[in-house]
Amino acid sequence: MRHLLDTKTLSRDDAIGILDVAEDMADTQQREVKKLPTLRGKTVVNLFFEDSTRTRISFEAAAKRLSADVINFSAKGSSVSKGESLQDTAQTLQAMGADAVVIRHGASGAPRTLATSGWITAGVVNAGDGTHEHPTQALLDAFTLRKRRYGVDSRGRDLAGVKVTIVGDILHSRVARSNVWLLETLGAEVTLVAPPTLVPQDVSAWPAKIVFDLDEAIAAEPDAVMMLRIQLERMNAAYFPTEREYSRRWGLDARRLAALGPGSMVMHPGPMNRGLEISADAADSPRSTVLDQVTHGVSVRMAVLYLLLAGERGGVPEGRGLPDRGEMPRTMDKEDAR
Amino acid sequence: MSTRTVLHEADIARALTRISHEILESNKGPDGLIILGIPTRGVTLAHRIATLIGDFSGTSVPVGSLDVTMYRDDLHRNPTRAPQPTSIPSGGINGKVVVLVDDVLFSGRSIRAALDALQDIGRPAAVRLATLIDRGHRELPIRPDFVGKNLPSSSEERVNVRLAEVDGEEFVTIEGAGASKAGES
Numbered sequence: 001m002r003h004l005l006d007t008k009t010l011s012r013d014d015a016i017g018i019l020d021v022a023e024d025m026a027d028t029q030q031r032e033v034k035k036l037p038t039l040r041g042k043t044v045v046n047l048f049f050e051d052s053t054r055t056r057i058s059f060e061a062a063a064k065r066l067s068a069d070v071i072n073f074s075a076k077g078s079s080v081s082k083g084e085s086l087q088d089t090a091q092t093l094q095a096m097g098a099d100a101v102v103i104r105h106g107a108s109g110a111p112r113t114l115a116t117s118g119w120i121t122a123g124v125v126n127a128g129d130g131t132h133e134h135p136t137q138a139l140l141d142a143f144t145l146r147k148r149r150y151g152v153d154s155r156g157r158d159l160a161g162v163k164v165t166i167v168g169d170i171l172h173s174r175v176a177r178s179n180v181w182l183l184e185t186l187g188a189e190v191t192l193v194a195p196p197t198l199v200p201q202d203v204s205a206w207p208a209k210i211v212f213d214l215d216e217a218i219a220a221e222p223d224a225v226m227m228l229r230i231q232l233e234r235m236n237a238a239y240f241p242t243e244r245e246y247s248r249r250w251g252l253d254a255r256r257l258a259a260l261g262p263g264s265m266v267m268h269p270g271p272m273n274r275g276l277e278i279s280a281d282a283a284d285s286p287r288s289t290v291l292d293q294v295t296h297g298v299s300v301r302m303a304v305l306y307l308l309l310a311g312e313r314g315g316v317p318e319g320r321g322l323p324d325r326g327e328m329p330r331t332m333d334k335e336d337a338r
Numbered sequence: 339m340s341t342r343t344v345l346h347e348a349d350i351a352r353a354l355t356r357i358s359h360e361i362l363e364s365n366k367g368p369d370g371l372i373i374l375g376i377p378t379r380g381v382t383l384a385h386r387i388a389t390l391i392g393d394f395s396g397t398s399v400p401v402g403s404l405d406v407t408m409y410r411d412d413l414h415r416n417p418t419r420a421p422q423p424t425s426i427p428s429g430g431i432n433g434k435v436v437v438l439v440d441d442v443l444f445s446g447r448s449i450r451a452a453l454d455a456l457q458d459i460g461r462p463a464a465v466r467l468a469t470l471i472d473r474g475h476r477e478l479p480i481r482p483d484f485v486g487k488n489l490p491s492s493s494e495e496r497v498n499v500r501l502a503e504v505d506g507e508e509f510v511t512i513e514g515a516g517a518s519k520a521g522e523s
Contacts, residue, residue, distance in 0.1 A: 311418030
């Protein structure tokens with residue numbers, strides 16, 4: 001794997017491969033010493049053009065647990081605010097010897113531009129671009145779903161038949177987009193619930209069912225309800241009359257929580273607007289996976305950085321993807337022992 | 339290309355039986371033993387040895403697997419390897435006598451990685467090394483405590499271990515470019 005830019009083009013085998021490596025990474029996080037020497041001497045740059053705390057520290061923790069050096073570059077107060085272009089920034093990082101660039105950018109497609117431009121040889125990980133994708137969030141959500149459902153037997157499994165309902169601001173949500181593609185690839189059934197004003201135009205082309213009424217969606221007994229954050233910073237038009245009305249019609253309150261089946265999970269990518277899209281009852285209930293998602297986020301990002309950086313770079317042709325555990329040639333699993 | 343079978347199924351069984359007895363003898367019984375296999379085939383061998391030790395001593399010994407992928411020193415020179423699961427028996431390894439089990443001992447680099455991995459898991463009282471095949475060519479000061487068969491070989495030759503649980507067939511072969519003159523001393 002050279003880059004991780006989206007989940008739309010991620011194959012089922014590659015996705016399961018990442019989730020399985022994440023299982024191994026999660027196991028190592030139970031140890032006395034959590035730090036692995038695997039990426040010693042590699043440099044990971046967190047290049048953040050948009051504000052983010054959670055994703056950045058999650059990537060930072062993941063890189064540090066693998067012994068990589070981490071350089072945090074945020075656009076605020078940097079040369080970018082002086083007018084430097086993405087190209088110049090990228091070439092500066094290249095000159096400093098970055099092995100991987102984790103990029104968050106307000107413009108959809110910026111990570112792809114970075115990866116395909118030829119400006120840098122580093123691996124590029126999309127940490128959220130505009131309203132396009134946020135692949136590691138979708139991977140950690142899938143990991144959480146799989147872990148809750150299958151526990152220690154998770155390895156190698158997909159999410160066939162799992163019903164996931166995604167609720168909220170679908171229009172602005174890159175998390176929703178990444179999840180729709182990945183969940184579809186893994187065989188889950190996705191239902192989107194949103195006010196009509198927050199449903200994107202092109203949604204008919206998505207592999208998901210659209211419902212406008214949350215109670216109707218909950219009555220369908222989903223295995224997981226994923227509440228999206230209302231992105232007030234992007235609400236530059238009147239998408240719904242008031243926050244109270246949104247909360248009443250599309251918020252996960254105590255009554256709706258009680259109506260959910262006993263086995264269903266409540267997910268939220270964070271940060272939560274308590275009292276708006278999710279009530280404290282739902283956020284703090286044992287069904288809530290919010291903190292699991294944070295923990296799993298580190299494991300999944302460790303897996304992605306491992307797969308991007310641990311093997312020889314450049315020699316791996318595009319599209320070769322991840323090694324498939326099942327089909328790995330026998331001679332590869334312990335080359336130097338022969 | 340010549341391929342020669344050096345161990346048949348019965349030879350492997352005999353070697354493992356002897357190794358199990360030797361482990362018990364050197365440890366003066368099964369107390370405090372933990373058998374950890376290095377994936378893939380080391381894990382299979384570890385389970386067999388643990389079963390044999392259990393049969394001989396009447397006490398079952400904990401057995402697990404220790405993946406060393408993320409501790410290797412050659413990761414960046416090879417295509418990305420998928421790590422394998424590590425499972426440490428409950429009770430951990432602190433103060434125990436850990437017996438690492440691998441199928442083929444060659445450069446010793448896997449074992450170096452295994453020692454690093456162990457260090458992150460706990461502090462055993464001692465670490466021993468059992469291997470089905472020792473083919474020489476060590477690159478590090480590492481030696482096995484229990485050996486199934488010493489197999490002097492040339493570094494151009496390949497040693498293949500096949501085990502029923504993993505491969506559906508069971509034997510050890512050595513294959514080399516143009517007979518095995520150099521390594522057969």
